[in-house]
Amino acid sequence: MLKDLINTTAEVRDALSEGRPVVALESTIISHGMPYPTNRETAAAVEGIVREAGAVPATIAILDGKIRVGITAEELEFLSTSDTIKKACERDIPFIVAGKLCAATTVSATLAIAHAAGIRVFATGGIGAVGPDASTTMDISADLPALGRYECITVCSGAKAFMDVAGTLEFLETQGIPVVVYGTDRFPLFYSLDSGERVDWVMESAGEIARVFAIQVATLPGRGLLVANPIPSESAIPESEIRKAIDSALAYVAERKITGKAFTPAVLSRIAEITGGRSLTANIALIRNNARLAGEIAAALALQK
Numbered sequence: 001m002l003k004d005l006i007n008t009t010a011e012v013r014d015a016l017s018e019g020r021p022v023v024a025l026e027s028t029i030i031s032h033g034m035p036y037p038t039n040r041e042t043a044a045a046v047e048g049i050v051r052e053a054g055a056v057p058a059t060i061a062i063l064d065g066k067i068r069v070g071i072t073a074e075e076l077e078f079l080s081t082s083d084t085i086k087k088a089c090e091r092d093i094p095f096i097v098a099g100k101l102c103a104a105t106t107v108s109a110t111l112a113i114a115h116a117a118g119i120r121v122f123a124t125g126g127i128g129a130v131g132p133d134a135s136t137t138m139d140i141s142a143d144l145p146a147l148g149r150y151e152c153i154t155v156c157s158g159a160k161a162f163m164d165v166a167g168t169l170e171f172l173e174t175q176g177i178p179v180v181v182y183g184t185d186r187f188p189l190f191y192s193l194d195s196g197e198r199v200d201w202v203m204e205s206a207g208e209i210a211r212v213f214a215i216q217v218a219t220l221p222g223r224g225l226l227v228a229n230p231i232p233s234e235s236a237i238p239e240s241e242i243r244k245a246i247d248s249a250l251a252y253v254a255e256r257k258i259t260g261k262a263f264t265p266a267v268l269s270r271i272a273e274i275t276g277g278r279s280l281t282a283n284i285a286l287i288r289n290n291a292r293l294a295g296e297i298a299a300a301l302a303l304q305k
């Protein structure tokens with residue numbers, strides 16, 4: 001079983017066995033989502049924020065074929081700097097383990113591992129989504145069906161702004177994945193507060209989200225809950241400003257025929273170049289904000305038992 005292949009740190013293991021709150025964190029944002037040393041600094045800060053919220057952070061990755069739930073500072077440095085780290089989505093897990101390879105885990109792979117480890121709350125930046133030309137490319141991230149396959153709460157700031165947000169919400173509906181927005185009825189746009197897409201369910205507190213999840217587990221067992229948490233307004237980039245950078249980054253990767261797993265990292269880094277790092281500052285702010293909410297939700301869930 002996947003569970004038997006997982007190496008959990010003593011801190012995370014103890015927290016889980018005592019029913020204390022734990023928040024899973026993914027590692028693709030570290031190895032493929034941000035430049036060094038911002039990636040390492042942000043990942044360390046995010047772990048600290050989860051702790052401040054009263055939960056134990058569990059950063060997930062695969063190192064030399066070992067599935068890790070919780071990593072050391074040295075391992076974080078390695079994930080932040082090495083160019084040997086693959087990007088693993090859920091279906092890659094057996095190959096990375098069999099080949100004793102190193103991989104950062106995407107949302108889909110992190111969910112599979114977190115769930116097997118018994119973790120119920122997970123924080124990321126922006127989920128993988130329906131790609132901008134999905135009707136011709138069929139690029140629909142493996143993150144989306146995975147959100148529905150594991151009984152876990154995923155806290156994000158929406159889909160990345162260069163994805164098809166309306167299409168993503170349609171896909172989530174088709175898959176039967178409950179979606180709530182925190183504090184507003186508009187689905188956020190990653191770098192910006194509002195994608196313009198309305199969502200039916202609005203929650204105003206971590207306790208309310210934890211209560212709904214408990215009922216979801218009873219009524220729709222085996223399914224995840226997606227929580228969209230808008231970027232803090234002081235760090236948001238208005239859509240009118242970021243749109244030009246997105247269009248130009250999309251044209252840049254199209255010219256170079258960058259597709260598949262390389263697409264999202266290439267677009268993120270091109271947008272950061274074009275905006276002179278402003279998109280990166282926004283990305284840091286939103287993942288920190290998601291870590292805080294995830295920690296609060298995990299704490300609220302732990303109180304329920």
Ligand code: PSU
Nearest residue numbers: 028029033106107125126128141261264
């Ligand atoms: N959020 C970020 N930066 C990232 C990611 C999320 O702020 O780099 C990662 C997540 O690991 C997510 C992945 O699963 O991007 C999506 O990749 P793709 O679009 O190839 O499915």
Ligand code: MN
Nearest residue numbers: 139140141260
């Ligand atoms: Mn994709």
